[in-house]
Amino acid sequence: MGQLEEKIIAVTGAGGGMGKVVVEHLLEEGAVVIGLDINTDSLSSIDHHNLRVKQINLLEESSIKEVFEEIDDEFNRLDGLVNAAGIAQAAKPITEVEPSEWHKIMDINATAVFLTNREAVRHMKKTENGSIINIGSVSVTRPRPGLQSYVASKGAVEAFSKALALETAPFNIRVNVLHPGPADTQMLSQFSSQKEGEVELNKDIFSESVPLGRLIKPNDISATVSHLLTDGAQIITGAVIHVDGGRSV
Ligand SMILES: NC(=O)c1ccc[n+]([C@@H]2O[C@H](COP(=O)([O-])OP(=O)(O)OC[C@H]3O[C@@H](n4cnc5c(N)ncnc54)[C@H](O)[C@@H]3O)[C@@H](O)[C@H]2O)c1
Numbered sequence: 001m002g003q004l005e006e007k008i009i010a011v012t013g014a015g016g017g018m019g020k021v022v023v024e025h026l027l028e029e030g031a032v033v034i035g036l037d038i039n040t041d042s043l044s045s046i047d048h049h050n051l052r053v054k055q056i057n058l059l060e061e062s063s064i065k066e067v068f069e070e071i072d073d074e075f076n077r078l079d080g081l082v083n084a085a086g087i088a089q090a091a092k093p094i095t096e097v098e099p100s101e102w103h104k105i106m107d108i109n110a111t112a113v114f115l116t117n118r119e120a121v122r123h124m125k126k127t128e129n130g131s132i133i134n135i136g137s138v139s140v141t142r143p144r145p146g147l148q149s150y151v152a153s154k155g156a157v158e159a160f161s162k163a164l165a166l167e168t169a170p171f172n173i174r175v176n177v178l179h180p181g182p183a184d185t186q187m188l189s190q191f192s193s194q195k196e197g198e199v200e201l202n203k204d205i206f207s208e209s210v211p212l213g214r215l216i217k218p219n220d221i222s223a224t225v226s227h228l229l230t231d232g233a234q235i236i237t238g239a240v241i242h243v244d245g246g247r248s249v
Helices: 017-028 041-045 061-075 099-127 148-171 203-208 218-229
Strands: 008-012 032-037 051-055 080-083 130-135 173-180 240-243
Touching: 008 017, 008 061, 008 099, 017 032, 017 041, 017 080, 017 218, 032 061, 041 051, 051 061, 061 099, 080 099, 080 218, 099 130, 099 148, 099 173, 130 148, 130 218, 148 173, 148 240, 173 218, 218 240
Parallel strands: 008 032, 008 080, 032 051, 080 130, 130 173, 173 240
Antiparallel strands: none
């Protein structure tokens, strides 16, 4: 029997490099998983009776509210939320960053975390039970030059999650932050400067920055996410957990 049997868990960014592996892991542990993404194509290869796939646009409050209402209508409860959606920033000096770029990064990486957490908490308060994992980034503690807007958005996720953890603790709703180190997904290349001749993946540079000597794999992330959703983690809240091979030290 899996450790998440019969738990209802929503995952944003479910079609992404980390999100899809998280979805697969949670299904293996027996959860009913609602996979949410603006692009759900990659989820079509998962054939599992406990998977529901819903399209969501995290830039639109109405889309977020609609999806969480559908979840409520179908299940009448929500045990877990994993926020794995996000967008990267191509490294560039602040003098070249347009406000529109800043706003888009903040809207998807930070405001959508507020909105999805708000909807999840509405449901979780009814059962006085819930576990939320918001994915941040090691860049909050170890910023790289040129990623100022992305780092700010992830810093907001950390501060918000800690504040919400205190606020929702009386309702037995746990909120934790998971900061991945540089991870082997398509997003990694998007952090490189997009200038001609500089669009190199730099995988070696990223791997060398990790004391354990390799990039973080989606499996590393899903293992910790899964644990935080289980009853084995019932006393863990407000924690900032680095899954980064020592990069943050
Ligand atoms: N890959 C890394 O090196 C790395 C490092 C640290 C933190 N992170 C963070 O980990 C999380 C997962 O990253 P990943 O590597 O899986 O990236 P990814 O690009 O593979 O996946 C991100 C997913 O978010 C979805 N998304 C983007 N905008 C959306 C919107 N408006 N509405 C709904 N969905 C939307 C995308 O469709 C995509 O499936 C992100 O929050 C990212 O910032 C990644």
